[in-house]
Amino acid sequence: LAKTTQPISMDSYEGQEVNITCSHNNIATNDYITWYQQFPSQGPRFIIQGYKTKVTNEVASLFIPADRKSSTLSLPRVSLSDTAVYYCLVALSGGYQKVTFGTGTKLQVIP
Amino acid sequence: NAGVTQTPKFRILKIGQSMTLQCTQDMNHNYMYWYRQDPGMGLKLIYYSVGAGITDKGEVPNGYNVSRSTTEDFPLRLELAAPSQTSVYFCACKVSGSYEQYFGPGTRLTVT
Numbered sequence: 001l002a003k004t005t006q007p008i009s010m011d012s013y014e015g016q017e018v019n020i021t022c023s024h025n026n027i028a029t030n031d032y033i034t035w036y037q038q039f040p041s042q043g044p045r046f047i048i049q050g051y052k053t054k055v056t057n058e059v060a061s062l063f064i065p066a067d068r069k070s071s072t073l074s075l076p077r078v079s080l081s082d083t084a085v086y087y088c089l090v091a092l093s094g095g096y097q098k099v100t101f102g103t104g105t106k107l108q109v110i111p
Numbered sequence: 112n113a114g115v116t117q118t119p120k121f122r123i124l125k126i127g128q129s130m131t132l133q134c135t136q137d138m139n140h141n142y143m144y145w146y147r148q149d150p151g152m153g154l155k156l157i158y159y160s161v162g163a164g165i166t167d168k169g170e171v172p173n174g175y176n177v178s179r180s181t182t183e184d185f186p187l188r189l190e191l192a193a194p195s196q197t198s199v200y201f202c203a204c205k206v207s208g209s210y211e212q213y214f215g216p217g218t219r220l221t222v223t
Contacts, residue, residue: 034210043115043201043214044154087153091210099212100170101146101153 004088009106018075020105022088025069033064033071036087036101044087044101048073075107083109113137115215117202123221124192132187132218134202142205143185144212145169145177147198154201160185161207192222 005023012018024033032051036044048055050062050071061074075082087104118133136143141162146154146169156169160179174196176188185204189196199219203212 032210036212041217043203043217044212045214046211049210100156103151103153 004090004102006086006088006102006105008103009108011108011110012078013110014079015077018078018082018107018109020073020075020086020088020107021070022073023070024088024090027068027090031090033062033068034089034091035060035062035073036089038085038087038104047086078107078109080109080111083107115202115204115213117200117215117218119218120216121219123223124189126192126194126222128192129188129190130192130220132189132200132202132220134185134187134215135183136185136202136204136213136215137183138204138206138213139182140204140206140213141182142207143179144203144205145175145185145187146201146203147171147196148201148217149198157187157200189220194222196220197222 034049035047037047038044048060048062050064052064055062063072085104085106087101089099091099115136144159145157148154155171157171157175158169158177160166163179163182166177166179179185199217201217202215205212
């Protein structure tokens with residue numbers, strides 16, 4: 001399983017765009033990148049997944065450079081309700097039996 | 112459609128006691144997982160199952176057992192509770208080929 005590294009914490013003001021970068025230097029050819037969000041006292045919630053280039057949904061964008069050794073989750077115009085822990089995961093395509101959530105990035109949105 | 116439900120929500124155990132954490136999903140997903148999350152930490156995989164009758168160990172299986180007799184249910188058994196098992200336990204499910212796991216609300220367990 002590829003190891004991921006994220007910043008422990010980030011602060012942002014409301015209305016700003018937030019970019020959280022995840023490093024996964026030993027990502028394998030068939031690995032996909034996924035991001036989850038977790039609020040206090042709740043289970044994680046899936047945000048987005050991608051393999052390469054850029055993926056966008058109604059919540060976030062995911063940017064993956066050509067070498068795939070890192071990825072960046074972009075949250076547009078954050079609000080106080082985006083305060084949460086964000087986890088980056090790398091998972092084997094087609095399998096995904098075993099995944100490990102690292103310590104994640106604690107995002108604090110400031111009014 | 113309740114998704115993933117877990118019972119109980121809270122439990123206090125004495126050292127050496129046993130209990131079963133219940134997990135039920137109504138999404139007809141074949142993959143199910145059990146994680147534990149210690150304070151300020153990420154989730155660690157305890158056991159997982161790819162279908163009824165099939166289970167396998169995750170990262171931290173010691174002190175736990177699971178069974179999967181139906182698609183819907185995936186109970187987690189603690190036989191001899193220890194203080195190190197104080198944690199929040201999450202159950203999750205997903206369909207084969209997907210990367211999106213659906214999590215239950217968690218069970219907060221304290222062993223004293």
